[in-house]
């Protein structure tokens with residue numbers, strides 16, 4: 001299993017470090033801010049106060065021993081870039097970094113790291129989908145324009161057969177199954193009727209899913 | 217279709233407003249900061265400079281006419297809370313608000329709005345899952361402890377039959393199908409063999425998915 005260094009203990013960095021720790025990983029939290037470091041010292045394997053723009057200080061703290069580093073510095077773009085460059089100099093094999101703007105994203109992407117994340121923008125896109133489609137409980141993009149979506153059965157379709165949805169016929173959308181309570185069901189019997197709170201788990205290309213969702 | 221007021225044009229608010237606009241919705245962007253408002257004026261239906269802690273100013277700008285309001289003020293917690301209270305006073309039927317901390321979340325939740333979001337924390341949890349499971353391309357929680365995950369086929373299983381995964385037999389995990397390029401396939405023929413870059417779309421409870429992922 002891999003060890004993780006999370007640099008920058010803002011809301012995002014703290015959430016990642018805490019969750020990774022909860023999965024049983026060895027995690028070190030790093031920040032300039034003494035208060036943030038001490039807040040995390042009980043939760044993580046270790047937590048150190050350190051200016052990560054200082055390569056020597058990073059080496060002295062053995063950060064080069066870690067398998068994976070996440071740079072979660074958003075506001076101070078120069079600190080984010082310098083820190084990322086330092087981690088590359090340390091030879092850390094997997095580096096992910098958060099960007100706070102498109103320009104920040106472009107610079108970090110040119111540093112040849114494994115992943116650049118735009119958390120606010122990605123959540124913003126996600127939330128806009130949920131606001132645009134009130135029946136959409138959740139969704140995940142599979143790449144290639146496909147998504148899996150979780151839509152709650154509209155009231156007017158309760159008690160009806162699955163075929164009234166017109167899937168396959170009117171919409172190039174696949175019903176993967178139905179979540180009913182804690183059971184995942186395949187509506188493969190003719191007497192299967194939709195019930196209140198049934199969640200339709202659908203797969204399709206996004207324009208087709210939108211078309212289906214609008215018709216609901 | 218519904219009209220949207222996005223208050224607070226930081227990275228998150230801007231992303232939501234931009235995407236909602238792109239879907240063809242009527243969107244007004246609101247911020248104290250003149251520069252941020254002017255940056256969005258071409259993208260949105262309208263953009264106004266306004267201190268949203270001022271209820272009279274909100275009414276004067278006809279914000280009460282909007283169906284949905286999103287409060288995307290993170291740093292100034294008092295402004296976020298006051299703004300949310302004002303929007304309730306205006307009678308807006310759907311209000312979502314971003315919180316920047318657990319305490320902020322608890323206060324907003326007590327105001328009786330439709331949804332409180334913690335974007336950095338939710339992205340942090342998502343990213344921690346991707347870091348913890350390098351083969352995990354993406355996933356979505358369906359509620360009830362179930363998730364749909366997208367896992368890239370490990371190299372050592374290329375050319376093998378789907379049954380070597382041991383799904384149903386060793387793991388209470390369902391294979392919903394396989395994404396191959398831009399096609400979604402069901403491996404229902406005996407000669408179906410896994411190919412490089414095939415994405416396994418799996419459904420199961422999270423501990424079972426983790427167990428399966430660890431074994432991969």
Ligand SMILES: Nc1ncnc2c1ncn2[C@@H]1O[C@H](COP(=O)(O)OP(=O)(O)OP(=O)(O)O)[C@@H](O)[C@H]1O
Pocket residue numbers: 007008009010011012013030031032033036050051052053072073074075076079336
């Ligand atoms: N040179 C540095 N060395 C170490 N830590 C730093 C350095 N510069 C900034 N930080 C830390 O990075 C953390 C996150 O920074 P920032 O305030 O940019 O967060 P953010 O990205 O806006 O926050 P969030 O994660 O809440 O979205 C802060 O706790 C800050 O102290």
Ligand SMILES: Nc1ncnc2c1ncn2[C@@H]1O[C@H](COP(=O)(O)OP(=O)(O)OP(=O)(O)O)[C@@H](O)[C@H]1O
Pocket residue numbers: 120223224225226227228229246247248249252266267268269288289290291292295
């Ligand atoms: N009283 C107010 N009225 C209108 N806009 C406000 C008010 N107070 C703050 N804002 C605006 O809210 C916006 C977002 O604020 P903030 O800096 O808190 O962002 P954030 O939540 O940290 O950012 P991000 O969305 O990037 O995560 C800012 O553009 C700010 O001008």
